[in-house]
Amino acid sequence: xxxWLDELLEAMPTEPYPPxxxxxxxxxxxxxxxxxxxxxxxxRLVMVMTGALGLWLLMPRVEMLVTAISPISLARIEEWLSxxxxxxxxxxxxxxxxxxxxxxxxxxxxxxELVLALGLLATPALYGVISLxxxxxxxxxxxx
Amino acid sequence: MKRWRMMVVIxxxxxxxxxxxxxxxxxxxxxxxxxxxxxxxRTPHRAWRLALVxxxxxxxxxxxxxAGLVTQFMAGxxxxxxVPRRVHHMAHAIAIGWRQxxxxxxxxxxxxxxxxxxxxxSILALHTMPLLIILAMFFFLASLGGVVALxxxxxxxxxxxxxxxxxxxxxxxxxxxxxxxxxxRIPFFGWVVxxxxxxxxxxxxVATRLGSGKPWSLLPLMEDW
Numbered sequence: 193x194x195x196w197l198d199e200l201l202e203a204m205p206t207e208p209y210p211p212x213x214x215x216x217x218x219x220x221x222x223x224x225x226x227x228x229x230x231x232x233x234x235x236r237l238v239m240v241m242t243g244a245l246g247l248w249l250l251m252p253r254v255e256m257l258v259t260a261i262s263p264i265s266l267a268r269i270e271e272w273l274s275x276x277x278x279x280x281x282x283x284x285x286x287x288x289x290x291x292x293x294x295x296x297x298x299x300x301x302x303x304x305e306l307v308l309a310l311g312l313l314a315t316p317a318l319y320g321v322i323s324l325x326x327x328x329x330x331x332x333x334x335x336x
Numbered sequence: 337m338k339r340w341r342m343m344v345v346i347x348x349x350x351x352x353x354x355x356x357x358x359x360x361x362x363x364x365x366x367x368x369x370x371x372x373x374x375x376x377x378r379t380p381h382r383a384w385r386l387a388l389v390x391x392x393x394x395x396x397x398x399x400x401x402x403a404g405l406v407t408q409f410m411a412g413x414x415x416x417x418x419v420p421r422r423v424h425h426m427a428h429a430i431a432i433g434w435r436q437x438x439x440x441x442x443x444x445x446x447x448x449x450x451x452x453x454x455x456x457x458s459i460l461a462l463h464t465m466p467l468l469i470i471l472a473m474f475f476f477l478a479s480l481g482g483v484v485a486l487x488x489x490x491x492x493x494x495x496x497x498x499x500x501x502x503x504x505x506x507x508x509x510x511x512x513x514x515x516x517x518x519x520x521r522i523p524f525f526g527w528v529v530x531x532x533x534x535x536x537x538x539x540x541x542v543a544t545r546l547g548s549g550k551p552w553s554l555l556p557l558m559e560d561w
Binding site: 295298299302307310311313314317318320321322324325326 | 449453454456468
């Protein structure tokens, strides 16, 4: 433990420190803080704009996405349950088929603009979650 | 303290009354309606004006109400016994104040957006397709844990104000469950409260790292090997 401390002490300059060192350090610190606040505000502004753009792109396409998904009715569930009682393996096979059809319908509804809108919406949301989760802990422990 | 004791008793009675009235006025047998009409306005029970006990519909409603209440309580008991330390951490995080609770709600909303988007986009690639179900299950379990902690903390907060905090944690859970369950039975408003509760629950669970109390951090990856 003492070895590296000795080395550091030996590396320290022998001449006395300049009288305005404390002031210079404070000025530098204030400048760094100001700059990081500017960057933080800039990132926040970009994130808000990205989220707004994502919402603007997403809104007209929500209905299209909802209509692309076929509704799951109680009759279908009942039908599947009775198939399960008759033959479990056939029913599971049928269920996987239904799931794949449902997912492919959903995937078909995802157009390029919609994917872009979702990405634009998710980015600020993720940034918000990370900011909120890391705001209560020290900088060293922060998530990013 | 005496005033708080009276308040706790009044709140418990009001919760019971709301539940009873909801059984009279609302149709709780959701399975008897098509799924497409779930979001539609609930019509008043066809026979609520008639003699209460003779009406089979109301009896079914009360049975459903009690079953729902008991199920919710039992689910809470299960979570309390399975992960008591984690529930304690989450309840402690909730007890800090309203501003913190609002923060958890925002975390929950943002998390729901992120998970929904990731889940939706995951279906575009074949190998990430199961993520949609996995993320939905994660969100559900996180919300469940958070809601149990919220319910427990609500009951515990009220009982400690009344000077009855020495009792079993299950008493706190029972009181909290009764209040929350009654509020969620109120038409329209109940659904809003339910959604807000689940989002806040998810936020609490995630913010406390599923109740572990440890911070979300990449520090272990930066440590020396």
